[in-house]
Amino acid sequence: MEITTVATSEIVNIGCPEDGRYAFYNSPYTAHRLSTGIDIYPAAEFGETMPSPVTGEINLVRKVRSPRGRGFKDPGYDVVTVLKSLENPLMAIKLLHIDPVVNSGDTVERGQELGRLLRSGYFGAGTSPHVHVEVRNVSDPLRVRGGYAIKRIHDIGDATLLEELIGTVMKCVPEFSIVKLEGVAACGLPADVGGASGILDGGIPYYGWLGAHFDEDPPAGEIINLIGRPIADIRTLTDNTCLANCRDFGVKVDGTKILGLSLRLSPKSGTEVKLIPYKLGELDLSEGDNVTITIE
DSSP, X not given: OOEEEEEEETTEEEEEETTSEEESSSSOSHHHHTTOOEEEXXXXXXXXEEEOSSOEEEEEEEEEEOOOOXXXXXXXXXXXXXXXXXXXXXXXXEEESEEESSOTTOEEOTTSEEEEEOOOTTSOTTOOOOEEEEEEETTOOSOSSOOOOOEEOSOOEEOOOOSSEEEEEEEEETTEEEXXXXXXXXXXXXXXXXXXXXXXXXXXXXXXXXXXXXXSSOOSOSEEEETTEEEEEEEEEOSSEEEEEEOSOOEEETTEEESEEEEOBOSSSOOEEEEEOSSTTOOOOOTTOEEEEEEO
16 A cells, blocks of 8 residues: 655654545644644544554554443454554554554564554544554653654645635535535645644644644744634644644534534645534535535
């Protein structure tokens, strides 16, 4: 399977399937708030296998108890997998939410079959199958905190700002709908990030915060605007990302209010946004529908 390197940390490269998605900030958990975690979403369903996003030797595979699924059936456990990096032997790589088909002592290359995707009880009902990745010191592979910062190295593309959000429904399930937006050449949803063009990453507004990515110098402004609406206030900046606190705004799809938008990035151009309803099955949409998303 074709894998694109999208991020790096301490000489450890992290890849994403070309037909998949990735996100740094589309999660409420600590590592994502600290920019020390990245989620890799393959184009696969729960229970199917996914390729490894990293190269390393399997050191540990441990089942752990997880919460019960809220509105869905979970397997009753999650799995922590730790690899010793073959790119930097001083680094361990922690993976979550995948049940490996490889064993301790095995070596896996990026793109090699790694394991089956778990629908963890740590997920929300609308969370898609993914593996969580952290890069850590070999002496400290398991704690919630302690990972190294992960930097995006994948170009975001032409982040030309949009005047409206119009697209076609590509997938509908009770938990969410996927809309492919028109007129986007970048790897995600473009927005005005402090006066510069950037790509949004996160669950907005329901997580209360978001991240944004840009290829140019850090933005000089303090506000993030989406289709002309102020949606967040920038609070921290790095060399090519920022974190921001969401303002009080709502999202509607053809006039129906929804919980919000789940936003990820793609290794290839083209933008999909995930529509998260307040209640399962609440969105009355069908594949092929043309829809308009508004910010209010």
